[in-house]
Amino acid sequence: MLRRHLLTATGAGLLARPAFAQPAAARTLRYVPQTDLTVLDPVFTTAYITxxxxxxxxxxxxGLDSxxxxxxxxxxxxxxxxDGLTWRFRLREGLLFHDGEPVRGRDCIASIRRWAQRDALGQVMLSRVVEMTAPDDRSFVIRLSRPFGPMLDALAKIGPPALFIMPERIAAADANTRIQETIGSGPFRFVANERLVGSRVVYERNPAYRPRESGTVSxxxxxxxxxxxxxxxxxMPDPGTSAAAIRNGEVDWWENPPNxxxxxxxxxxxxTLKRSSPLGTFGTGVFNCLHAPFDKPAVRRAVLRAMSQQDFMTAAAGVDPSLWxxxxxxxxxxxxxANAAGIEAITGPRDIERSKRELREAGYRGETIVMLAPSxxxxxxxxxxxxxxxFVRLGMEVDYRVSDWGTLVQRRASREPPANGGWNFFHTTxxxxxxxxxxVMQFLRANGAQAWFGWPTVPRLDALRQAWFDAPDLAAQRSAAEEIQRVVFEEAPYLPSGQYFANTAFRRSITEPISEVFAFWEVRRS
Known part of the structure; x- marks a missing residue:
């Protein structure tokens, strides 16, 4: 079981207390993020901190609701x-960028186009776009060559890279080059001259922001x-320092305290502690489908039938079953x-001896598994x-390669045979x-060389994924999702290792924040 042993007693003075230059003001909130903000461009990276x-x-x-x-x-x-081929949108009145310029339809078009070049969902949408036009400053129109069922899901996408609207002159930049200006129309403004890399990021309220007058905050x-x-x-330098700071009232909100x-x-x-999100975090074991033995679906399926998600989640999140x-x-x-189609493949009784026989019958010939792990x-x-x-209990030979995450990320991009610098398997979340x-599921793509790392080729799965894009309503989407799950459990392009949950921590002196998206609107001093 994972343990860090960062605090071994209850005294607040065990770790050094961070020193802040000025006392907390009534309308200032101090927050401890998961990590430093190193990339400002929300299109350029999939980092959640950005x-x-x-x-x-x-x-x-x-906006996506709960x-x-x-x-x-x-x-x-x-x-x-x-016919679902023409979509017309009209913007709210009074939308202004931080530089005082109004938000126009052409700003939206430029932002959509730049985002779509780097996002998987956006790429499918863009492949069906015939044209995007702005009839006037407050309107824009998207015309498609074929219907795109998840149009609104794409425009509301919040998982990174999320779709945000920026001025046309900024959004016109190359999607593969980081933008240099951070001008939006949102509720806060970025204070660039107070940013201290590795230490502090500052935002101020945008006095020109006009929130929606209707709707429920969610x-x-x-x-x-x-x-x-x-x-x-x-x-903060480490979790122990963060814990001391929030207990002493030196910060108001800590994003991700470890369990x-x-x-x-x-x-x-x-x-106060609150679960960060009801959706939690889920894990995947990634097979390299290019090389033996995991180029054989039957071998992958035998591993899937032998695994226990409970074993994985206990190691990741502890013995408390409410956390996974x-x-x-x-x-x-x-x-x-979410559905239960074919779920017995991972919930049925485990039988290692049976799985060993299945591996032999599937064609496993004792190949060494080069397994990557990040220290x-x-x-x-x-x-x-x-x-x-x-793998060891299944009788497989394992070459366990432990490195830092950066090295693992570089090696996972290699398509070379495992003996020549490639790999067979790694875990991610x-x-x-x-x-x-x-x-939005990168690892579900199964179109060979165009797929995510592991490069599975499963034509049935890729066809079903495309069918989901064409589905006209939620019922049709759910039907496609059930078939997708059945095929995943049959072909095992990856290993689903379970879901775990984390908490966020905040002082009782502030109202409960919207921790599901780590938003700072609606937060106030109680």
């Missing part, structure tokens, strides 16, 4: 023609009312497409330890939002 930053300063055309339904945000009204949807003048992100420190924080009188889910199929539990990612390392043990539909 997505959090972008939610502060940019706005979205549609039921994962797109709700109008910058958009005032919209309509689609009966995740990224509804009115974004700001009650703070200033938000400061303070990067090891949850008992310590629960004992703090003025600190060990019956996870393809789609994030709690999302509209600097504790959860992934815990998953890797369980995965290695599973995804935010729950990255598993809500086929359009």
């Amino acid at each position: 997505r959090h930053h972008a939610l502060m300063i940019y706005d979205q055309l549609f 039921q994962l339904r797109p709700q109008p945000q910058m958009v005032e009204a919209y309509e689609a023609d009966g 995740w990224a949807a509804g009115p974004k009312r700001v009650h703070l003048d200033r938000v400061e992100w303070h990067v 090891d420190l949850v008992p310590v924080l629960r004992r703090a009188r003025d600190v 889910n060990a019956e996870v199929g393809v789609f994030t539990p709690g999302s509209p497409l 600097d990612q504790p959860v992934l390392m815990a998953l890797a330890e369980v995965g290695r043990d599973l 995804w935010n729950g939002l990255d598993g809500i539909n086929p359009g």
Whole structure:
């Protein structure tokens, strides 16, 4: 089981307390992010810390609510023609960028086009776009060559890279080059001259921002009312320092305390813990489908039938079963497409001897498994330890390669045979939002050389994924999702290792934040 042993007593003075230059003001909130903000461009990276930053300063055309339904945000009204080939959108009145310029339809078009070049869901949408036009400053029109069912889901996408609206002159930049200006129309403004790399990021309230007048506040949807003048992100050297800071009242909100420190924080009188998101985080074991033995679906399937999600999740999140889910199929539990089709493949009785026979019958000939593991990612390392043990119990030879995450990321890009610098298997994790539909699930692509790392070729799966894009309604999408899950359990292009949950911590002196998207609107001093 994963343990960090960062605090071994309850005294607040065990670790050095961070020193801040000025006392907390009534309308200033101090926040401890998961890591430093190193990339400002929300299109250029899939890092969630950059997505959090972008939610502060940019706005979205549609906002995703807690039921994962797109709700109008910058958009005032919209309509689609009966054939689904023409979509018309009208913007709310009074939308202004931080430089004082109005938000225009052509800004939206440029932002959509740049985002779509780098996002998997956007790429499919863009492949069906005939033209995007702006009839006037407050309108834009998207015309398609064929219907695109998840149009609103794409425009409301919040998992990185999320779609944010920026000025046309900025959005016109090459999608593969980082933008240099951070000008949005959102509820906060980025204070660039107060940024200290590795230490502090500062935002101030945007006085010109006009929130929606209607709707219910829910995740990224509804009115974004700001009650703070200033938000400061303070990067801490380690979790123990963060724990001491929030217990002492030196910070107001800590994004992601590790589960090891949850008992310590629960004992703090003025600190509240809240589950970060009902969608949690889920894991995947990634097979390299180019090389033996995992080029054979039957070999992959034998491993899948032998695994225990409970073993993986206990290692990653601890023995408390309320912190994990060990019956996870393809789609994030709690999302509209989650289903039980074929789930017995991972929930049925485990039989290692049976699985050993299945491996031999599938064509496993004793090939060595080159398995990658990151020493600097504790959860992934815990998953890797369980995965290695599973392979060994199945009688497979394992060459266990432990390195830092950066080295692993470089090696996983290699398509060379494992003996020549390639690999056979590694573990990774995804935010729950990255598993809500086929359009955002990188690891579900099964089109060979164009697929994500592992490069599976499963024509049936790729066809079903395309069918989901063509589905006209939720019922048809769910039908496609069930077939997708059945094929995944048959072909085993990856190993679903379960879902676990984390907490966020905040002082009782502030109202409960919208931790599902780590938003700072609606937060106020209680």
